[in-house]
Amino acid sequence: MIFNQLWKNKNLFISRHSSTLSTIFALATGYQVRSGVAIIRISGSLATQSLLTLTRETKLEKFQPKKLYLTKIYDNKTNDLIDQCMTVWFKGPKSFTGEDVVEFHIHGSKAIASVMFSILSSFPNYRLAEAGEFSKRAYLNGRLDLTEAEGLIDLINAQTEQQRKQSLYQMQGSLKDLYERWRIDLVKSLAHSEAYIDFHEDQHIENDILTGVIQKVQITYDNISLHLQDHRRGEILRDGCRIAILGAPNAGKSSLLNILTQKPTAIVSSIAGTTRDVIESTIDLGGYPVIICDTAGLRITNDPIESEGVSRAFDRANLCDLLIIVIDASTLNMNENLNEQIDQHLSNLFTIKSSSLNSLTKLIILNKIDLVNEKSQMKFSDNIIPISCISNINIQKFLSKLTQTIADKCTEPSFTTPYLTNERHRIYLTQTVEDLKMFLLLINNNRDLVLAVEHLRLAIRSLGTITGVVYTEELLDVIFRDFCIGK
Numbered sequence: 382m383i384f385n386q387l388w389k390n391k392n393l394f395i396s397r398h399s400s401t402l403s404t405i406f407a408l409a410t411g412y413q414v415r416s417g418v419a420i421i422r423i424s425g426s427l428a429t430q431s432l433l434t435l436t437r438e439t440k441l442e443k444f445q446p447k448k449l450y451l452t453k454i455y456d457n458k459t460n461d462l463i464d465q466c467m468t469v470w471f472k473g474p475k476s477f478t479g480e481d482v483v484e485f486h487i488h489g490s491k492a493i494a495s496v497m498f499s500i501l502s503s504f505p506n507y508r509l510a511e512a513g514e515f516s517k518r519a520y521l522n523g524r525l526d527l528t529e530a531e532g533l534i535d536l537i538n539a540q541t542e543q544q545r546k547q548s549l550y551q552m553q554g555s556l557k558d559l560y561e562r563w564r565i566d567l568v569k570s571l572a573h574s575e576a577y578i579d580f581h582e583d584q585h586i587e588n589d590i591l592t593g594v595i596q597k598v599q600i601t602y603d604n605i606s607l608h609l610q611d612h613r614r615g616e617i618l619r620d621g622c623r624i625a626i627l628g629a630p631n632a633g634k635s636s637l638l639n640i641l642t643q644k645p646t647a648i649v650s651s652i653a654g655t656t657r658d659v660i661e662s663t664i665d666l667g668g669y670p671v672i673i674c675d676t677a678g679l680r681i682t683n684d685p686i687e688s689e690g691v692s693r694a695f696d697r698a699n700l701c702d703l704l705i706i707v708i709d710a711s712t713l714n715m716n717e718n719l720n721e722q723i724d725q726h727l728s729n730l731f732t733i734k735s736s737s738l739n740s741l742t743k744l745i746i747l748n749k750i751d752l753v754n755e756k757s758q759m760k761f762s763d764n765i766i767p768i769s770c771i772s773n774i775n776i777q778k779f780l781s782k783l784t785q786t787i788a789d790k791c792t793e794p795s796f797t798t799p800y801l802t803n804e805r806h807r808i809y810l811t812q813t814v815e816d817l818k819m820f821l822l823l824i825n826n827n828r829d830l831v832l833a834v835e836h837l838r839l840a841i842r843s844l845g846t847i848t849g850v851v852y853t854e855e856l857l858d859v860i861f862r863d864f865c866i867g868k
């Protein structure tokens with residue numbers, strides 16, 4: 382019975398459709414570029430009015446849903462022909478927003494869009510859509526959950542192949558499936574716990590029921606904890622892998638940046654201390670997004686500007702997921718133990734300013750190998766690569782090693798084992814495991830059962846906030862404000 386009540390509650394949250402909302406419109410194809418075709422999308426209970434008025438048709442039956450029609454559209458005040466275009470409509474709830482949706486596929490001209498907008502604005506209860514408003518309505522009408530909506534905006538923003546995959550899977554429900562499975566398991570456990578509390582004293586309810594609950598909650602707790610120990614894989618892929626190039630002055634850091642960006646992004650010169658500011662570039666390495674920065678050569682200096690550059694280099698490095706350390710190979714003694722010399726070099730660099738860079742993943746580049754004669758004797762560990770930026774030696778090997786390191790950090794996206802992709806998920810999942818931990822602690826120690834169950838309820842609420850089974854207006858504002866207008 383309790384279980385049924387919970388399900389009823391769930392449905393209350395899901396059915397949020399309201400017909401009193403304005404009908405909204407926007408250019409779905411973006412406002413920036415001239416294009417062959419532009420799509421004006423209209424959604425709401427009055428959407429089909431625009432279809433009839435602009436095409437001068439009287440019967441909606443003239444247009445079957447989901448079918449494209451070549452039509453002429455007219456200004457309803459002046460009777461002027463506006464454009465010849467394709468039109469299509471979708472009958473709610475079988476549309477993106479769940480409402481009636483009309484689309485005009487006009488020629489991609491500013492002039493046409495502008496007449497259309499002024500006509501649509503004059504219709505009663507029509508207004509321009511806000512950013513993300515179509516998607517927000519889709520969510521409110523149960524067409525998308527919040528993780529799917531987030532996947533959608535990430536897909537629109539995707540710059541690289543792996544980002545495309547990850548966001549597409551998320552838009553298709555990879556995270557929703559996972560989180561809803563966990564939430565529903567917990568809801569069942571909650572129902573059983575409540576039944577036990579309500580009836581165990583006066584009715585025949587087996588103690589086993591509680592043992593079962595503890596086992597199930599423990600499994601969900603373990604699964605979510607494991608999911609959280611992800612080394613931020615999904616987030617790094619979504620936001621870009623941040624890499625800093627660090628090293629002593631003149632090691633060839635800027636030369637390496639220019640190889641990675643394939644253009645003269647940073648000034649290269651034989652003067653030590655050339656680079657001062659952090660120089661940031663975004664690149665695509667094997668489908669993975671990378672935000673790479675060149676930095677000032679690390680040394681103790683009396684020049685206040687260079688010294689500020691060194692501070693900025695350390696500050697930036699602390700925010701990164703991976704460091705590329707460039708060492709001038711010609712400064713090493715090839716006849717001595719190289720690994721020891723490299724360790725010493727690193728420790729000298731990192732003590733210039735107190736920092737916590739030791740725990741970060743590093744790729745060590747021995748640059749200027751063209752200046753070294755005794756190459757045959759060199760033996761290095763796997764993360765050390767000798768290269769020459771000038772003579773193009775081993776650059777391909779370096780690029781594949783770098784790509785592999787980034788791929789290891791992000792992992793190839795998969796539908797069945799998705800990683801969380803943003804801080805919002807992490808916050809609520811962390812709250813979920815904390816409450817589950819309290820539940821298990823209290824119940825395992827035969828402490829206050831009612832209090833324990835309260836923690837279980839909170840855990841369910843946190844999980845539900847990720848998918849949007851539970852929501853607040855503030856939460857929706859935060860999520861949908863990052864969307865573009867027309868989506």
Ligand SMILES: Nc1nc2c(ncn2[C@@H]2O[C@H](COP(=O)(O)OP(=O)(O)OP(=O)(O)O)[C@@H](O)[C@H]2O)c(=O)[nH]1
Nearest residue numbers: 630631632633634635636650654655656678770771
């Ligand atoms: N022989 C040789 N010279 C190189 C190589 N890579 C870079 N150089 C030279 O080394 C000098 C310094 O290169 P940069 O790329 O400016 O070095 P940097 O580490 O950015 O220097 P700072 O910004 O001053 O710290 C330049 O004269 C480059 O042409 C290489 O592989 N071999």
Ligand SMILES: [K+]
Nearest residue numbers: 631650652655
């Ligand atoms: K230099």
Ligand SMILES: [Mg+2]
Nearest residue numbers: 634635655656
């Ligand atoms: Mg430089």
